[in-house]
Amino acid sequence: MSRRVVITGMGIYSCIGKNLEEVKRSLYEGKSGISVDPMRKAYGYRSPLTGVVERPQLKGMLDRRLRVGLAEEGEYAYMATLEALRTAGIDIDYLDKNEVGIFYGNDSSAKAVIDAHSVVVEKRDTALLGSGAIFQSMNSTITMNLSTIFKLRGVNMTISAACASGSHAIGLGYLFIRQGLQDVVLCGGAQETNHYSMGSFDALSAFSMRVDEPAKASRPFDAGRDGLVPSGGGASLILEEYDHALKRGATIYAEVTGYGFSSNGAHISQPSNAGCAVAMERALADAGIAAADIDYVNAHATSTPQGDMSEAVAIDCVFGASRPLISSTKSMTGHECWMAGASEIIYSTLMMQSSFVAPNINFENPDEYSCKLNIAAKTVEKNIDLLLSNSFGFGGTNSALVVKKYK
Amino acid sequence: MTRKEIEATVKKFLVEEIEVDEKNIVPEALLKDDLGIDSLDFVDIVVVVERSFGFKIKPEEMADVRTLSHFYDYIETKIGDK
Numbered sequence: 001m002s003r004r005v006v007i008t009g010m011g012i013y014s015c016i017g018k019n020l021e022e023v024k025r026s027l028y029e030g031k032s033g034i035s036v037d038p039m040r041k042a043y044g045y046r047s048p049l050t051g052v053v054e055r056p057q058l059k060g061m062l063d064r065r066l067r068v069g070l071a072e073e074g075e076y077a078y079m080a081t082l083e084a085l086r087t088a089g090i091d092i093d094y095l096d097k098n099e100v101g102i103f104y105g106n107d108s109s110a111k112a113v114i115d116a117h118s119v120v121v122e123k124r125d126t127a128l129l130g131s132g133a134i135f136q137s138m139n140s141t142i143t144m145n146l147s148t149i150f151k152l153r154g155v156n157m158t159i160s161a162a163c164a165s166g167s168h169a170i171g172l173g174y175l176f177i178r179q180g181l182q183d184v185v186l187c188g189g190a191q192e193t194n195h196y197s198m199g200s201f202d203a204l205s206a207f208s209m210r211v212d213e214p215a216k217a218s219r220p221f222d223a224g225r226d227g228l229v230p231s232g233g234g235a236s237l238i239l240e241e242y243d244h245a246l247k248r249g250a251t252i253y254a255e256v257t258g259y260g261f262s263s264n265g266a267h268i269s270q271p272s273n274a275g276c277a278v279a280m281e282r283a284l285a286d287a288g289i290a291a292a293d294i295d296y297v298n299a300h301a302t303s304t305p306q307g308d309m310s311e312a313v314a315i316d317c318v319f320g321a322s323r324p325l326i327s328s329t330k331s332m333t334g335h336e337c338w339m340a341g342a343s344e345i346i347y348s349t350l351m352m353q354s355s356f357v358a359p360n361i362n363f364e365n366p367d368e369y370s371c372k373l374n375i376a377a378k379t380v381e382k383n384i385d386l387l388l389s390n391s392f393g394f395g396g397t398n399s400a401l402v403v404k405k406y407k
Numbered sequence: 408m409t410r411k412e413i414e415a416t417v418k419k420f421l422v423e424e425i426e427v428d429e430k431n432i433v434p435e436a437l438l439k440d441d442l443g444i445d446s447l448d449f450v451d452i453v454v455v456v457e458r459s460f461g462f463k464i465k466p467e468e469m470a471d472v473r474t475l476s477h478f479y480d481y482i483e484t485k486i487g488d489k
Contacts, residue, residue, distance in 0.1 A: 064426040065447065128457055131450035
Protein backbone atom coordinates (compact mmCIF):
# COMPACT_ATOMS: atom_id res chain seq x y z
CA MET A 1 0.00 0.00 0.00
CA SER A 2 1.48 3.31 -1.11
CA ARG A 3 1.96 5.99 1.49
CA ARG A 4 -0.58 8.81 1.16
CA VAL A 5 0.43 12.48 1.23
CA VAL A 6 -1.82 15.11 2.74
CA ILE A 7 -1.68 18.88 3.15
CA THR A 8 -1.83 19.72 6.85
CA GLY A 9 -0.73 23.34 6.78
CA MET A 10 -0.94 26.30 4.42
CA GLY A 11 0.33 29.87 4.56
CA ILE A 12 0.11 32.65 2.01
CA TYR A 13 1.48 36.18 1.70
CA SER A 14 0.44 37.73 -1.59
CA CYS A 15 -0.89 40.75 -3.45
CA ILE A 16 -4.48 39.60 -2.86
CA GLY A 17 -4.09 39.02 0.88
CA LYS A 18 -1.57 38.38 3.62
CA ASN A 19 -3.19 35.30 5.13
CA LEU A 20 -5.54 32.47 4.15
CA GLU A 21 -8.73 34.28 5.17
CA GLU A 22 -7.93 37.48 3.26
CA VAL A 23 -6.90 35.50 0.19
CA LYS A 24 -9.99 33.31 0.24
CA ARG A 25 -12.19 36.43 0.34
CA SER A 26 -10.28 38.03 -2.55
CA LEU A 27 -10.57 34.85 -4.61
CA TYR A 28 -14.30 34.65 -4.00
CA GLU A 29 -14.82 38.33 -4.79
CA GLY A 30 -12.56 38.31 -7.85
CA LYS A 31 -10.34 41.06 -6.45
CA SER A 32 -7.26 42.16 -8.37
CA GLY A 33 -3.94 42.85 -6.64
CA ILE A 34 -2.38 44.64 -9.64
CA SER A 35 -1.21 48.25 -9.69
CA VAL A 36 1.43 50.54 -11.19
CA ASP A 37 4.95 50.82 -9.70
CA PRO A 38 6.34 54.29 -10.59
CA MET A 39 9.89 53.03 -9.90
CA ARG A 40 9.66 50.69 -12.88
CA LYS A 41 9.08 53.47 -15.34
CA ALA A 42 11.94 55.49 -13.85
CA TYR A 43 14.21 52.41 -13.96
CA GLY A 44 13.52 51.86 -17.66
CA TYR A 45 10.77 49.26 -17.81
CA ARG A 46 8.44 49.12 -20.77
CA SER A 47 5.54 48.17 -18.45
CA PRO A 48 5.21 49.51 -14.87
CA LEU A 49 2.43 47.06 -13.94
CA THR A 50 2.99 44.66 -11.04
CA GLY A 51 1.28 42.81 -8.23
CA VAL A 52 1.77 44.95 -5.12
CA VAL A 53 2.94 43.09 -2.03
CA GLU A 54 3.60 44.88 1.24
CA ARG A 55 7.03 44.19 2.78
CA PRO A 56 6.63 42.63 6.23
CA GLN A 57 8.42 44.30 9.15
CA LEU A 58 10.43 41.51 10.71
CA LYS A 59 12.43 43.62 13.19
CA GLY A 60 11.07 42.65 16.58
CA MET A 61 9.66 39.36 15.17
CA LEU A 62 12.92 37.68 14.32
CA ASP A 63 16.43 37.85 15.76
CA ARG A 64 18.88 39.98 13.74
CA ARG A 65 21.22 37.10 12.90
CA LEU A 66 18.26 35.14 11.49
CA ARG A 67 16.96 38.20 9.67
CA VAL A 68 19.97 39.67 7.86
CA GLY A 69 20.27 36.77 5.41
CA LEU A 70 16.66 37.10 4.24
CA ALA A 71 16.15 38.81 0.90
CA GLU A 72 12.71 40.18 0.04
CA GLU A 73 11.42 36.85 -1.24
CA GLY A 74 12.74 35.17 1.89
CA GLU A 75 10.74 37.56 4.06
CA TYR A 76 7.59 36.63 2.16
CA ALA A 77 8.44 32.95 2.49
CA TYR A 78 9.03 33.39 6.22
CA MET A 79 5.62 35.03 6.73
CA ALA A 80 3.88 32.31 4.72
CA THR A 81 5.73 29.60 6.62
CA LEU A 82 4.72 31.03 10.01
CA GLU A 83 1.07 30.64 8.95
CA ALA A 84 1.66 27.21 7.41
CA LEU A 85 3.28 25.89 10.60
CA ARG A 86 0.60 27.47 12.76
CA THR A 87 -2.24 25.91 10.76
CA ALA A 88 -0.39 22.59 10.82
CA GLY A 89 -0.11 22.73 14.61
CA ILE A 90 3.68 22.50 14.37
CA ASP A 91 5.56 24.57 16.93
CA ILE A 92 9.24 25.05 17.70
CA ASP A 93 9.12 22.22 20.23
CA TYR A 94 7.90 19.82 17.52
CA LEU A 95 10.62 21.04 15.16
CA ASP A 96 13.22 20.49 17.90
CA LYS A 97 12.18 16.88 18.33
CA ASN A 98 11.24 15.80 14.80
CA GLU A 99 12.81 15.77 11.38
CA VAL A 100 11.15 18.07 8.84
CA GLY A 101 12.41 18.64 5.28
CA ILE A 102 12.12 21.56 2.88
CA PHE A 103 11.72 21.87 -0.89
CA TYR A 104 11.12 25.47 -1.90
CA GLY A 105 10.84 27.03 -5.34
CA ASN A 106 12.94 30.09 -6.12
CA ASP A 107 14.79 31.15 -9.23
CA SER A 108 16.33 34.56 -8.53
CA SER A 109 17.44 37.00 -5.89
CA ALA A 110 18.09 39.93 -8.18
CA LYS A 111 17.96 42.83 -5.73
CA ALA A 112 20.48 41.27 -3.37
CA VAL A 113 22.90 40.66 -6.23
CA ILE A 114 22.45 44.14 -7.71
CA ASP A 115 22.73 45.86 -4.31
CA ALA A 116 25.98 44.00 -3.58
CA HIS A 117 27.35 44.90 -6.99
CA SER A 118 26.51 48.57 -6.42
CA VAL A 119 28.41 48.63 -3.09
CA VAL A 120 31.52 47.08 -4.62
CA VAL A 121 31.44 49.44 -7.61
CA GLU A 122 31.27 52.41 -5.23
CA LYS A 123 33.66 51.22 -2.51
CA ARG A 124 35.93 48.87 -4.47
CA ASP A 125 36.05 46.66 -1.38
CA THR A 126 34.07 43.47 -0.82
CA ALA A 127 34.71 43.72 2.94
CA LEU A 128 32.04 46.43 3.00
CA LEU A 129 29.24 44.16 1.77
CA GLY A 130 28.30 42.97 5.25
CA SER A 131 27.45 39.46 6.34
CA GLY A 132 23.98 39.16 4.82
CA ALA A 133 24.84 39.71 1.15
CA ILE A 134 25.98 36.17 0.39
CA PHE A 135 23.01 34.54 2.13
CA GLN A 136 20.58 36.87 0.35
CA SER A 137 22.17 36.53 -3.08
CA MET A 138 22.17 32.81 -3.70
CA ASN A 139 19.29 31.09 -5.44
CA SER A 140 18.92 28.83 -2.41
CA THR A 141 18.48 31.88 -0.14
CA ILE A 142 15.04 30.76 0.99
CA THR A 143 15.85 27.18 1.91
CA MET A 144 19.13 28.11 3.61
CA ASN A 145 17.36 30.72 5.72
CA LEU A 146 14.13 28.88 6.54
CA SER A 147 16.01 25.71 7.47
CA THR A 148 18.12 27.77 9.88
CA ILE A 149 15.23 29.75 11.33
CA PHE A 150 12.93 26.76 11.82
CA LYS A 151 15.67 24.21 12.72
CA LEU A 152 14.81 21.89 9.81
CA ARG A 153 16.91 18.73 9.68
CA GLY A 154 15.48 16.76 6.77
CA VAL A 155 15.95 17.12 3.02
CA ASN A 156 16.92 20.72 2.29
CA MET A 157 17.11 22.22 -1.19
CA THR A 158 15.81 24.86 -3.55
CA ILE A 159 14.05 23.96 -6.76
CA SER A 160 14.81 26.35 -9.61
CA ALA A 161 12.53 25.58 -12.51
CA ALA A 162 11.45 29.00 -13.72
CA CYS A 163 7.71 29.58 -13.37
CA ALA A 164 7.11 25.95 -12.44
CA SER A 165 9.50 26.07 -9.44
CA GLY A 166 6.81 26.09 -6.73
CA SER A 167 4.84 23.29 -8.37
CA HIS A 168 7.87 21.03 -8.78
CA ALA A 169 8.82 21.73 -5.15
CA ILE A 170 5.45 20.35 -4.05
CA GLY A 171 5.78 17.45 -6.48
CA LEU A 172 9.17 16.51 -5.05
CA GLY A 173 7.96 16.85 -1.46
CA TYR A 174 5.06 14.55 -2.36
CA LEU A 175 7.42 11.99 -3.91
CA PHE A 176 9.82 12.05 -0.95
CA ILE A 177 6.97 11.38 1.48
CA ARG A 178 5.35 8.75 -0.72
CA GLN A 179 8.71 6.99 -1.06
CA GLY A 180 9.08 6.87 2.72
CA LEU A 181 12.10 9.18 2.79
CA GLN A 182 10.35 11.88 4.84
CA ASP A 183 7.20 12.17 6.96
CA VAL A 184 6.85 15.96 6.90
CA VAL A 185 8.14 18.40 4.28
CA LEU A 186 7.72 22.17 4.10
CA CYS A 187 7.10 22.99 0.43
CA GLY A 188 6.44 26.25 -1.32
CA GLY A 189 7.55 29.01 -3.58
CA ALA A 190 8.42 32.68 -3.29
CA GLN A 191 9.03 35.56 -5.64
CA GLU A 192 10.58 38.99 -5.16
CA THR A 193 8.58 41.99 -6.46
CA ASN A 194 11.17 44.80 -6.36
CA HIS A 195 11.85 46.77 -9.54
CA TYR A 196 15.20 45.05 -10.11
CA SER A 197 13.68 41.60 -10.27
CA MET A 198 11.84 41.65 -13.59
CA GLY A 199 13.77 44.03 -15.84
CA SER A 200 15.20 41.29 -18.03
CA PHE A 201 11.76 39.66 -18.34
CA ASP A 202 10.30 43.06 -19.32
CA ALA A 203 12.96 43.16 -22.03
CA LEU A 204 11.06 40.41 -23.88
CA SER A 205 8.00 42.72 -24.22
CA ALA A 206 6.01 40.00 -22.50
CA PHE A 207 4.25 42.31 -20.02
CA SER A 208 0.84 43.89 -20.44
CA MET A 209 0.76 47.57 -21.44
CA ARG A 210 -2.80 48.15 -20.19
CA VAL A 211 -1.40 50.72 -17.77
CA ASP A 212 -4.56 52.82 -17.52
CA GLU A 213 -6.56 49.88 -16.20
CA PRO A 214 -4.26 47.85 -13.92
CA ALA A 215 -7.04 45.60 -12.60
CA LYS A 216 -7.94 44.66 -16.18
CA ALA A 217 -4.39 44.11 -17.39
CA SER A 218 -4.11 40.42 -16.53
CA ARG A 219 -6.78 38.70 -18.65
CA PRO A 220 -5.83 35.09 -19.29
CA PHE A 221 -7.63 33.39 -22.20
CA ASP A 222 -9.36 36.65 -23.20
CA ALA A 223 -9.04 37.59 -26.87
CA GLY A 224 -7.89 41.08 -25.86
CA ARG A 225 -4.95 39.95 -23.67
CA ASP A 226 -1.67 41.69 -24.36
CA GLY A 227 0.78 40.13 -21.92
CA LEU A 228 1.32 39.08 -18.33
CA VAL A 229 1.69 41.16 -15.17
CA PRO A 230 4.59 40.14 -12.91
CA SER A 231 3.81 39.62 -9.25
CA GLY A 232 5.11 37.79 -6.20
CA GLY A 233 4.95 36.95 -2.51
CA GLY A 234 5.33 33.70 -0.62
CA ALA A 235 3.33 30.45 -0.40
CA SER A 236 4.09 27.59 2.01
CA LEU A 237 2.49 24.21 2.52
CA ILE A 238 3.11 21.44 5.01
CA LEU A 239 2.96 18.08 3.26
CA GLU A 240 2.69 15.11 5.58
CA GLU A 241 2.30 11.36 5.45
CA TYR A 242 -1.33 10.50 6.12
CA ASP A 243 -0.94 8.21 9.16
CA HIS A 244 1.61 10.59 10.65
CA ALA A 245 -0.92 13.42 10.32
CA LEU A 246 -3.66 11.32 11.91
CA LYS A 247 -1.41 10.41 14.85
CA ARG A 248 -0.62 14.09 15.43
CA GLY A 249 -4.30 14.96 15.27
CA ALA A 250 -3.54 17.46 12.51
CA THR A 251 -6.23 19.12 10.43
CA ILE A 252 -6.13 17.69 6.92
CA TYR A 253 -6.86 20.25 4.22
CA ALA A 254 -6.63 17.95 1.20
CA GLU A 255 -4.62 15.10 -0.29
CA VAL A 256 -1.98 15.37 -3.01
CA THR A 257 -2.57 12.37 -5.24
CA GLY A 258 -0.74 13.06 -8.48
CA TYR A 259 2.36 14.74 -9.87
CA GLY A 260 3.20 14.91 -13.55
CA PHE A 261 6.16 16.54 -15.25
CA SER A 262 7.69 16.89 -18.67
CA SER A 263 10.15 18.95 -20.62
CA ASN A 264 9.38 20.29 -24.08
CA GLY A 265 12.89 19.81 -25.40
CA ALA A 266 12.25 22.66 -27.77
CA HIS A 267 12.25 26.46 -27.71
CA ILE A 268 13.52 28.34 -24.63
CA SER A 269 10.50 30.64 -24.33
CA GLN A 270 7.80 29.30 -26.65
CA PRO A 271 5.41 26.83 -25.00
CA SER A 272 4.44 23.44 -26.36
CA ASN A 273 0.90 22.14 -26.07
CA ALA A 274 2.23 18.59 -26.43
CA GLY A 275 4.60 19.05 -23.47
CA CYS A 276 1.84 20.57 -21.31
CA ALA A 277 -0.47 17.68 -22.14
CA VAL A 278 2.15 15.08 -21.18
CA ALA A 279 2.52 16.65 -17.71
CA MET A 280 -1.25 16.69 -17.19
CA GLU A 281 -1.73 13.12 -18.42
CA ARG A 282 1.13 11.89 -16.26
CA ALA A 283 -0.38 13.58 -13.18
CA LEU A 284 -3.78 11.98 -13.88
CA ALA A 285 -2.15 8.56 -14.35
CA ASP A 286 -0.16 8.98 -11.13
CA ALA A 287 -3.39 9.81 -9.30
CA GLY A 288 -5.06 6.77 -10.88
CA ILE A 289 -7.95 8.79 -12.24
CA ALA A 290 -9.46 9.69 -15.60
CA ALA A 291 -9.61 13.22 -17.00
CA ALA A 292 -13.40 13.13 -16.53
CA ASP A 293 -12.91 12.83 -12.74
CA ILE A 294 -11.40 16.31 -12.51
CA ASP A 295 -13.90 18.99 -11.38
CA TYR A 296 -11.66 22.03 -11.73
CA VAL A 297 -8.46 22.97 -13.56
CA ASN A 298 -6.40 25.84 -12.20
CA ALA A 299 -4.70 26.90 -15.40
CA HIS A 300 -1.17 28.21 -15.64
CA ALA A 301 -2.44 30.81 -18.18
CA THR A 302 -0.45 33.99 -17.62
CA SER A 303 -2.25 36.27 -20.11
CA THR A 304 0.33 36.07 -22.88
CA PRO A 305 -1.08 35.48 -26.37
CA GLN A 306 1.10 32.46 -27.14
CA GLY A 307 1.16 30.75 -23.72
CA ASP A 308 -2.59 30.84 -23.14
CA MET A 309 -3.25 29.58 -26.64
CA SER A 310 -0.92 26.65 -26.18
CA GLU A 311 -2.40 25.72 -22.81
CA ALA A 312 -5.96 26.04 -24.16
CA VAL A 313 -5.08 23.54 -26.90
CA ALA A 314 -3.49 21.19 -24.35
CA ILE A 315 -6.42 21.41 -21.92
CA ASP A 316 -8.88 20.81 -24.74
CA CYS A 317 -6.84 17.81 -25.83
CA VAL A 318 -6.86 16.24 -22.33
CA PHE A 319 -10.20 17.48 -20.99
CA GLY A 320 -12.17 18.14 -24.18
CA ALA A 321 -14.68 15.38 -23.51
CA SER A 322 -15.52 16.31 -19.90
CA ARG A 323 -14.97 20.10 -20.00
CA PRO A 324 -14.33 20.79 -16.29
CA LEU A 325 -14.49 24.34 -14.96
CA ILE A 326 -11.28 26.25 -15.59
CA SER A 327 -9.88 29.50 -14.28
CA SER A 328 -6.55 31.22 -14.08
CA THR A 329 -6.15 32.93 -10.71
CA LYS A 330 -3.34 34.93 -12.34
CA SER A 331 -6.16 37.13 -13.65
CA MET A 332 -6.27 38.50 -10.06
CA THR A 333 -2.76 37.92 -8.74
CA GLY A 334 -0.71 38.50 -11.86
CA HIS A 335 2.05 36.00 -12.54
CA GLU A 336 3.69 35.05 -9.27
CA CYS A 337 6.46 33.31 -11.22
CA TRP A 338 8.67 31.12 -8.97
CA MET A 339 5.92 31.17 -6.33
CA ALA A 340 2.96 30.54 -8.64
CA GLY A 341 2.94 26.74 -8.64
CA ALA A 342 2.74 26.69 -4.84
CA SER A 343 0.36 29.61 -4.34
CA GLU A 344 -2.05 28.20 -6.91
CA ILE A 345 -2.28 24.92 -5.00
CA ILE A 346 -3.21 26.98 -1.94
CA TYR A 347 -5.75 29.06 -3.91
CA SER A 348 -7.28 25.90 -5.39
CA THR A 349 -7.36 24.09 -2.04
CA LEU A 350 -9.13 27.09 -0.46
CA MET A 351 -11.73 26.87 -3.23
CA MET A 352 -12.06 23.11 -2.66
CA GLN A 353 -12.61 23.65 1.05
CA SER A 354 -15.29 26.29 0.54
CA SER A 355 -16.88 24.75 -2.57
CA PHE A 356 -16.42 27.50 -5.11
CA VAL A 357 -14.42 28.17 -8.24
CA ALA A 358 -12.71 31.57 -8.26
CA PRO A 359 -13.32 33.63 -11.37
CA ASN A 360 -10.99 34.12 -14.30
CA ILE A 361 -11.62 37.86 -14.11
CA ASN A 362 -11.42 39.93 -17.29
CA PHE A 363 -12.44 36.96 -19.44
CA GLU A 364 -14.82 38.89 -21.66
CA ASN A 365 -14.27 37.57 -25.18
CA PRO A 366 -12.90 34.12 -25.93
CA ASP A 367 -10.52 33.55 -28.82
CA GLU A 368 -10.71 30.61 -31.19
CA TYR A 369 -8.88 28.37 -28.69
CA SER A 370 -10.32 29.43 -25.33
CA CYS A 371 -13.88 29.22 -26.71
CA LYS A 372 -13.56 25.46 -26.45
CA LEU A 373 -12.94 25.60 -22.68
CA ASN A 374 -15.43 25.88 -19.82
CA ILE A 375 -13.91 29.01 -18.27
CA ALA A 376 -15.44 30.44 -15.10
CA ALA A 377 -15.72 34.17 -15.87
CA LYS A 378 -17.64 34.66 -12.60
CA THR A 379 -17.42 32.94 -9.23
CA VAL A 380 -19.15 29.57 -9.40
CA GLU A 381 -20.50 27.78 -6.33
CA LYS A 382 -19.39 24.22 -6.88
CA ASN A 383 -18.29 21.14 -5.00
CA ILE A 384 -14.75 20.19 -5.99
CA ASP A 385 -13.63 16.63 -5.27
CA LEU A 386 -10.60 16.58 -7.55
CA LEU A 387 -8.61 19.39 -9.11
CA LEU A 388 -5.56 19.72 -11.31
CA SER A 389 -3.17 22.67 -11.27
CA ASN A 390 -0.77 23.47 -14.12
CA SER A 391 2.58 25.25 -14.04
CA PHE A 392 4.89 25.79 -16.99
CA GLY A 393 8.20 27.60 -17.25
CA PHE A 394 10.97 28.86 -19.52
CA GLY A 395 13.08 26.12 -20.99
CA GLY A 396 9.95 24.03 -21.43
CA THR A 397 9.67 22.73 -17.86
CA ASN A 398 6.11 21.55 -17.14
CA SER A 399 4.45 20.43 -13.92
CA ALA A 400 0.92 19.36 -13.02
CA LEU A 401 -0.44 18.40 -9.61
CA VAL A 402 -3.66 16.62 -8.68
CA VAL A 403 -5.29 17.43 -5.34
CA LYS A 404 -8.18 15.45 -3.85
CA LYS A 405 -10.72 16.56 -1.29
CA TYR A 406 -10.21 14.94 2.10
CA LYS A 407 -13.40 13.36 3.39
CA MET B 408 35.90 63.28 17.80
CA THR B 409 36.11 62.96 21.60
CA ARG B 410 36.24 59.67 23.49
CA LYS B 411 32.69 60.31 24.71
CA GLU B 412 31.48 60.82 21.16
CA ILE B 413 33.19 57.60 20.08
CA GLU B 414 31.51 55.70 22.92
CA ALA B 415 28.11 57.20 22.09
CA THR B 416 28.45 56.34 18.38
CA VAL B 417 29.51 52.76 19.11
CA LYS B 418 26.71 52.32 21.62
CA LYS B 419 24.15 53.63 19.12
CA PHE B 420 25.13 51.22 16.35
CA LEU B 421 25.57 48.27 18.67
CA VAL B 422 22.04 48.75 20.01
CA GLU B 423 20.27 49.80 16.82
CA GLU B 424 22.07 47.82 14.14
CA ILE B 425 23.72 44.86 15.84
CA GLU B 426 20.85 44.67 18.36
CA VAL B 427 23.06 44.20 21.40
CA ASP B 428 21.20 44.47 24.71
CA GLU B 429 21.81 48.05 25.89
CA LYS B 430 22.29 47.08 29.53
CA ASN B 431 25.31 44.95 28.61
CA ILE B 432 27.16 47.89 27.06
CA VAL B 433 29.81 48.67 29.70
CA PRO B 434 33.51 49.33 29.02
CA GLU B 435 34.67 46.03 30.51
CA ALA B 436 32.19 43.93 28.46
CA LEU B 437 33.84 41.17 26.42
CA LEU B 438 32.77 41.52 22.78
CA LYS B 439 32.23 37.83 22.23
CA ASP B 440 31.19 36.42 25.60
CA ASP B 441 29.25 39.34 27.08
CA LEU B 442 27.84 41.04 23.99
CA GLY B 443 27.40 37.89 21.90
CA ILE B 444 29.19 39.34 18.87
CA ASP B 445 30.12 36.46 16.56
CA SER B 446 32.29 36.33 13.45
CA LEU B 447 29.38 37.24 11.15
CA ASP B 448 28.36 40.19 13.35
CA PHE B 449 31.94 41.35 13.11
CA VAL B 450 31.64 41.45 9.29
CA ASP B 451 28.73 43.87 9.77
CA ILE B 452 30.66 45.93 12.34
CA VAL B 453 33.39 46.51 9.73
CA VAL B 454 30.73 48.09 7.50
CA VAL B 455 29.23 50.25 10.24
CA VAL B 456 32.64 51.45 11.49
CA GLU B 457 33.63 52.47 7.97
CA ARG B 458 30.40 54.43 7.65
CA SER B 459 30.56 55.98 11.15
CA PHE B 460 34.29 56.69 11.52
CA GLY B 461 35.61 56.68 7.96
CA PHE B 462 38.24 53.94 8.25
CA LYS B 463 38.29 50.23 7.54
CA ILE B 464 39.04 47.78 10.32
CA LYS B 465 41.93 45.45 9.56
CA PRO B 466 41.30 42.06 11.20
CA GLU B 467 44.97 41.67 12.22
CA GLU B 468 44.77 44.93 14.20
CA MET B 469 41.86 43.56 16.20
CA ALA B 470 43.78 40.61 17.65
CA ASP B 471 44.07 42.22 21.10
CA VAL B 472 40.69 43.90 21.08
CA ARG B 473 38.63 41.82 23.48
CA THR B 474 36.58 44.33 25.45
CA LEU B 475 34.53 47.37 24.50
CA SER B 476 37.12 49.54 26.19
CA HIS B 477 39.82 48.06 23.92
CA PHE B 478 37.54 48.71 20.98
CA TYR B 479 37.14 52.40 21.93
CA ASP B 480 40.95 52.64 22.30
CA TYR B 481 41.42 51.09 18.87
CA ILE B 482 38.97 53.49 17.20
CA GLU B 483 40.53 56.48 19.02
CA THR B 484 43.99 55.47 17.77
CA LYS B 485 42.81 54.91 14.21
CA ILE B 486 41.03 58.26 14.08
CA GLY B 487 44.11 59.94 15.59
CA ASP B 488 46.30 58.36 12.91
CA LYS B 489 44.28 59.87 10.09
